[in-house]
Amino acid sequence: MDSFSDLWKVVLDHIENEYVGNKRISSIAFRLWIEILEPVSLEGNVATLSVKTVFQKKTIEENYTNHLQTALYEILGFDVTVNIISEDGLTDVPEKNRPLPPAQLKAGEDNEDFIENGGFKYTFSSFIVGPSNQFAHAACVSVATNPSQTYNPLFLYGDSGLGKTHLLYSIFNEIKRRRPNTRIIYTSAEQFGSELIEALQKNKQDHSFTDHIAPFKEKYRSADVLLMDDVQFLIGKPQTEEEFFHTFNALYQAGKQIVFTSDRPPKDMVSLTERVRNRFEMGLLADIQPPDFETRVAIINRKAEALGLEISGEVTEFIANRLKSNIRQLEGVVKKMNAYYMFEGQSASLLTAQNSIRDVLNSDQPVSVTVDKIISEVAKTFNVSVEDIRSKKRTSEVSEARQIAMYIMRETTQLSQKAIGSEFNGKDHTTVIYAISTVKKLMKEDHHKKRLISDIIKNIRGK
Numbered sequence: 001m002d003s004f005s006d007l008w009k010v011v012l013d014h015i016e017n018e019y020v021g022n023k024r025i026s027s028i029a030f031r032l033w034i035e036i037l038e039p040v041s042l043e044g045n046v047a048t049l050s051v052k053t054v055f056q057k058k059t060i061e062e063n064y065t066n067h068l069q070t071a072l073y074e075i076l077g078f079d080v081t082v083n084i085i086s087e088d089g090l091t092d093v094p095e096k097n098r099p100l101p102p103a104q105l106k107a108g109e110d111n112e113d114f115i116e117n118g119g120f121k122y123t124f125s126s127f128i129v130g131p132s133n134q135f136a137h138a139a140c141v142s143v144a145t146n147p148s149q150t151y152n153p154l155f156l157y158g159d160s161g162l163g164k165t166h167l168l169y170s171i172f173n174e175i176k177r178r179r180p181n182t183r184i185i186y187t188s189a190e191q192f193g194s195e196l197i198e199a200l201q202k203n204k205q206d207h208s209f210t211d212h213i214a215p216f217k218e219k220y221r222s223a224d225v226l227l228m229d230d231v232q233f234l235i236g237k238p239q240t241e242e243e244f245f246h247t248f249n250a251l252y253q254a255g256k257q258i259v260f261t262s263d264r265p266p267k268d269m270v271s272l273t274e275r276v277r278n279r280f281e282m283g284l285l286a287d288i289q290p291p292d293f294e295t296r297v298a299i300i301n302r303k304a305e306a307l308g309l310e311i312s313g314e315v316t317e318f319i320a321n322r323l324k325s326n327i328r329q330l331e332g333v334v335k336k337m338n339a340y341y342m343f344e345g346q347s348a349s350l351l352t353a354q355n356s357i358r359d360v361l362n363s364d365q366p367v368s369v370t371v372d373k374i375i376s377e378v379a380k381t382f383n384v385s386v387e388d389i390r391s392k393k394r395t396s397e398v399s400e401a402r403q404i405a406m407y408i409m410r411e412t413t414q415l416s417q418k419a420i421g422s423e424f425n426g427k428d429h430t431t432v433i434y435a436i437s438t439v440k441k442l443m444k445e446d447h448h449k450k451r452l453i454s455d456i457i458k459n460i461r462g463k
Helices: 004-017 027-034 054-063 065-076 134-145 164-178 189-205 213-221 238-253 274-280 293-307 313-322 327-344 350-363 371-382 386-390 396-412 417-422 429-445 447-462
Strands: 038-043 046-051 081-086 154-157 184-188 225-229 257-262 284-287
Touching: 004 027, 004 038, 004 065, 027 054, 027 134, 046 054, 046 065, 054 065, 054 081, 065 081, 134 154, 134 164, 134 257, 134 284, 154 164, 164 184, 164 225, 164 257, 184 189, 184 213, 189 213, 189 225, 189 238, 213 238, 238 257, 238 274, 293 313, 293 327, 313 327, 313 350, 327 350, 371 386, 371 396, 371 447, 386 396, 396 417, 396 429, 396 447, 417 429, 429 447
Parallel strands: 046 081, 154 257, 154 284, 184 225, 225 257
Antiparallel strands: 038 046
């Protein structure tokens, strides 16, 4: 081998795929703590490896030094001492000496979202870990244990109902438990955008020349930890995206922790500017997949136990075999069965489970994609008002937004063309047919508009 870098690749492969000594390291531990090591030098019998932060250095030294030294011995045939250095050169500051302002939720957030029955509802201990989410869970625990010292930003992505928001709240609660004075802001991209629009409107309406933007910026840019849910809702909102970009830069440069969730990875947010996608990709990306059978069973049992509901193994397996892609649905079925028991005295039988599954699945159908939601999302994306879209106004901007709203309604709801027309000041069904045809043609000719419309549909279905 020509260099220590080449040797280190062999060592990494050995650690990942073979038994080191009599032990094989888990894939999650490998990705979190071993793969991040960078080879620096091998001088005599001392191998120097580098990581970015002191926290990473301490964790690896305390838990994986022996494993690394054994792996090196098995590859080289002689004893090697591992020396780990950190790039930042920082030293840990005791928590009691870290001056931090008071903890904060987002404006209007109810504590019941974080606490239930005197105990934390959304915590790491109440999160069911399985192969589909263990990497994301471990990354969140790492961030909550030592904010800004490991993965920053942390970007969690996966379909709706898989536990991303639970993990965000768990980070909030764990940091608050460890460091009560930390200023944490939990928000969503949609809430962030709404607050920005409200501040901009107040600036226009306030004749006293009070600056309403400055308090908005101060609120977010003075956070110690920013937790932002559903960042896909930045798509199609240029002003919100611009302000988000500057807020991110301010926090990142100040060394503050940032965590995002989304229903898709950054590379799929094609309508966002490249500079914002780059910001999302600067740290660690962790995906969450639908839970496997064993994890689904554990989720059902945990929820039943929390409600004090007795469910047999047969019923649990029946539910787990029929609901495979959404944790929220699993929990919803258990809640529904508990309601049947509490109010009608029905035990948790196969029949009750069947009825509960039917109720939950029906409540999750696209009927929830309402007309108002579609028009509102299109209006925000194309910077026109809801009133204009519904009106007879015929400017090019309004007409295009109206046609796109009609097209999306046809794609995402069960409404007839006549019913869609009635939502737009009584338009004839032939107008709706023309609008849909026009948008289809537009999407073939303009790839940017096609991506934008696709993103709007994803946003609507994700709400």
